[in-house]
Amino acid sequence: MRPADVAARTLDLVRAAAGPAAEAEVAVDRRRTALTRFAASAVHQNVADDTTTVRLQLHLGGRTTIVQGTATGAAGLRALVDDAVATAAAAPVDATWPGLARPGPPSGGRTARRSAEDDDPVARAGQVRAFVAALDGLPGAGFCSTRHHTAAYANTAGRFVAGTDTQATLDGVARCGTAEGVARASSSSLAGLDGARLGARAAAKARAGTDPVDLAPGRYQVVLEPTAVADVLWLLGYFGFDGRAYTRGSSFAEPGARQFDPAITIVDDPVGPDSLGLPFDVEGTGRRRLDLVTAGVTRGVVHNRRTARSAGADATGHADTDIPLSGGVATAHLHLLPAGPRCAAVPEVDGPAADAAVADLVGAVTDGLLVTDHFYTRALDPRAVVVTGLTRNGLWRIEGGRVTAPVRNLRFTQSYLRALAPGAVLGVGRHAVDVPAGLTAVVRAPALHLAEWNYTGGSDG
């Protein structure tokens, strides 16, 4: 049965079991995911799963429950509905019920073009083979994944939406001695990835990272490549643009205040022509391009229906059940806008910089660091987004506009908010790329040239 049919069938069962007074919403989500992992240039894990989840939220007699199941047959759906009705009757009174999404656009989502090869383990192996071949003898590790998502939402208020989304990601490192180089990209299809190009980039970084020097801890100008900027964006979203953090007072966000450098504009846009993600959330709220920061001025935060009610705002389509510890609300597809119009591609360059757009920013640095990636970043102070973490997968000294030496990894403790504060952003790259961030998200980011980053120690002590 298609997700849309499962949703309709479930709502019929709810009406029959709970009567016309019940408020109910059903979200049905079929996910076909496949992921090929490799290490030492050989595939060591290769997995696929095909699971449909039915999520029913029922508000009955002032009480609310959510029940979720993987059974989609008639008996399974009936059991799900019966469980919801019984649970709701015994549940505590829900004083903060936000109501259901109302009928209205979008009536249907983007229909993703899906190639048959997106399900094919041989095609994934082909991408991995191309990546490994481009390493030219260096050992490589990483993964190639595809995800096809078919979702439908229906509620007793008459709203119905359905859509599909596909994503493919290739993420790999090359190792040269103790040095590692990384390249990663996401796309809407496996064909949109270029294993050979990514492998060559990872290998170039690894080779440029051998024999690193130690650098004294301190505050340095940095060029953060898109892979590192993705971490900054993701954590700003998690701790700041999250409506739950905002309503509990732990977010930095002050709509209307100039909290960022004028060069910074951040939007959440899962509905653009080449964006990733579904055009509605698990509560059926339609998504749209949402301005979070415009030329340095904070504009808003993302909400699900409950945080919106608490804040006296409208839901923005960001209810989320995927992100661990997210509290039910999360950004969908964050974009940090590049300088100038978006360009589809920029040339490769020699050396460790990811591409010509990164190299442009390196050229403007008199004395600083080129940072490929961040690792294990955790907030010491969520309000100021003070984060500790380490550099990874390539760190270089920049002197006189040129990369001069690889540097051993460093630990940092840095307020991400302060790093992007007015006057702190010296340059924004002209090319933004889609990169995986956090544990399950994808963000679109250019490189950044920042005035200061606080390194507090070497990774080896």
Add this chain to the structure above:
Amino acid sequence: MSHFDEAQAAVEAALAAGARYADARVLHRRTESMQARDGDVERLERGESAGVGVRALVGSGWGFQAVGELSTAAARRAGSAAAAIARASATLGGPPVDLITTPPRVGSWASGCAVDPATVPLSTKGDLLAGVTAASRAGGADVAEATYQTWDTRSWFVSSEGHRIDQHIRECGAGMSATAVGDSQTQRRSYPSAFGRYGTRGWDLVTELDLPAHAERIAEEARALLTAPLCPAGETTLILGGEQMSLQIHESVGHAIELDRILGWEAAFAGTSWLELGRLGSLRFGAPLMNITIDPTIPGAVGSFGYDDEGSPAIARDAVRDGIWVGVLAGRDSARAAGLDYAGNVRADGFARLPMVRMSNVGLEPGPHTLEEIIAATDDGILMETNRSYSIDDRRLNFQFGTEIGYEVKNGRLGRMLRNPTYTGISPRFWASMDMLSSEIVPYGLPICGKGQPLQLARPGHPAAPARFRNVRVGVRG
């Protein structure tokens, strides 16, 4: 009700499709969770999932396929698909893959459960969470939150070698927090830990935690932290509370002794390990006081089981004995690759995920002291309690932790409260500096530990007790 037939069908289909080894797990899980905030229940959620996951080995290529459907036909399709994926894996070549030899196990196991959480009325559970959050608010919290979670999991495992095992594991736990919001900061206190306390137990664990007795205290402490002095920067004697010790063990010992990391299988994501197999049995990991065991047999601990997810029976094993590294967390294929003869720590997050090397219960054996004695024996130092942040490098060597609260220790007594405490170090140097360890072991555990791609969440246990460390760098700030 048994689902051995579906698991058997999946294995047979994988073998028919060319696998030389296959195993299958049918899993049926019910979950329940509730969250309350500021005196109101915000969310009640129940879940039920069922499906089969099949692992097939063709040549030296692994394949895994899961389907969220329980029928022999679906299981057969999954078995065939797993073999096809394994064939694709083998096209890239690589080292030979094999499994250590273990006798096929036929058995059944269930965790203990004095009070089945399903028998406790939702209204009772809701009253508890709403009540403690209301009490925290009254005690001064700007935001008070509380939660409980339960898991009831039945599984049926079959392998082509003759394994046939069913298990019933019930897990349960709860926690709460109070947040105070200041002009430019927020401070949080939690109980019984930053992540709650969980176990392979019933609702009796939640009752024992006695959340109401701590609701006001954590609120008052959170508010007091807003005006407490900052943790000073420098090098000092550090006393860690038991809960923070559990995180210290998790990050700097538990992950470091995972054999898949040591072999480089996690190099691109979670990372590797500073431990080298050639030094197993001789490398000094820490002070002679340091004894760490891998023990999935601890009754009620959250990482306990009867058999792991490839059918190896639960057996206690030393990881660090008298400060020397002597054991790893292994699976049958990683053990074979490393030339070891034991496995037993492979687990999966539900039916749809591949079993991989995970922690069970990795924890300290008791020391000779008490926390009171440790404080009394310390002239100048800082006590830090309850994790607030954790970060460690990809070799599990360089760490930096923050805790919710700290206290000065002067002349053998606790002094002023300190806010934003942090400490940093290098794992073997840090563990070598441990000179006092308490006997007051508590079976702490984490409800969430991420590893693998696609991401898998596990619930490892970490028995831990307060301990003292010398010459530790504290007060690192941005």
